[in-house]
Amino acid sequence: LPIVNPFGGAPVFLAMTADCTAALRATLAQKIAVNAFILLLASLFVGTYVLEFFGLSVPIVQVAGGIVVCVNAWELLRAETAAPIVPASAPAAAEIATRAFYPLTLPLTVGPGTISVAITIGAHHPQSVRSLVVHGAADVIGAALIAATVFVCYRYADRMLRVLGETGTSVLIRLSAFILLCIGVQIFW
Numbered sequence: 388l389p390i391v392n393p394f395g396g397a398p399v400f401l402a403m404t405a406d407c408t409a410a411l412r413a414t415l416a417q418k419i420a421v422n423a424f425i426l427l428l429a430s431l432f433v434g435t436y437v438l439e440f441f442g443l444s445v446p447i448v449q450v451a452g453g454i455v456v457c458v459n460a461w462e463l464l465r466a467e468t469a470a471p472i473v474p475a476s477a478p479a480a481a482e483i484a485t486r487a488f489y490p491l492t493l494p495l496t497v498g499p500g501t502i503s504v505a506i507t508i509g510a511h512h513p514q515s516v517r518s519l520v521v522h523g524a525a526d527v528i529g530a531a532l533i534a535a536t537v538f539v540c541y542r543y544a545d546r547m548l549r550v551l552g553e554t555g556t557s558v559l560i561r562l563s564a565f566i567l568l569c570i571g572v573q574i575f576w
Contacts, residue, residue, distance in 0.1 A: 390501045391423070391533055393540035398556065398563040399495060401544040402463055411483070413542055418487035419496055420538035426497045427530040430505035432523075438506065445503045452499020453575030459490050460568035464561060495567070496537055500574050 400419075404412050438444065512522050540547075548556045 388533055388536065390504055391497060391537065393496070393533075393537040395563055395566065396496055396537075397540045397544035398548060398560045399463060399567060400491065400541045401548055401556070402466070402560045402564070403491060403495075409545065412545065414483060415487050415491065416538055416541035416544075418484065419492045419541060420534040422488050422492035423497045423537050424530050424534035426493060427501070427505055427533065428527065430497075430502045431509040431526045431530070433509075434502065434506035435510040445506060448506075449499050449503055449574050452494055452502070453571045453573070455490075455494045456498055456571030456574060457568055458571075459495060460564050460571055464564040464568060498570075498574070500570070 400416070401412075404415060407415065438448065508526070512519055548559065551559060
């Protein structure tokens, strides 16, 4: 949960969905939570095998992911403050799904740090069937709880930030973008 950090990601989510209606933002929050759950499970149970198949190491994933996080954070940090643009027409389902996965789920919600941790946890599961079942069930429950937290934080990000007001929200978004940039540099480093 601290690596996914849905509480810190909520202002970033809100900034990156400023052109969306409240209903679309709720749909995106739900899709991001589902994507995060699936990505966490995939990283836990097959991530080691995927990296092994392509001959990649976890540090390489961290460097590449850190660069992607830095680029997204830099764009958000430098974005001009403007009034949210409400789309004239509802986006297509394919556009919503694409936007929900990249960049909102990967790398901003479940980023390279999270994937690296999940792969590491998955790589160190005991080999006995009983232990595998117990650890596997715990992993699924943990991923579900994280996904639920992501949904709640993103779904109600506007309400949480409404308390801060426009100036406070702008400051929080800039601070979150800077922290996200620092996280990207840390992952890269």
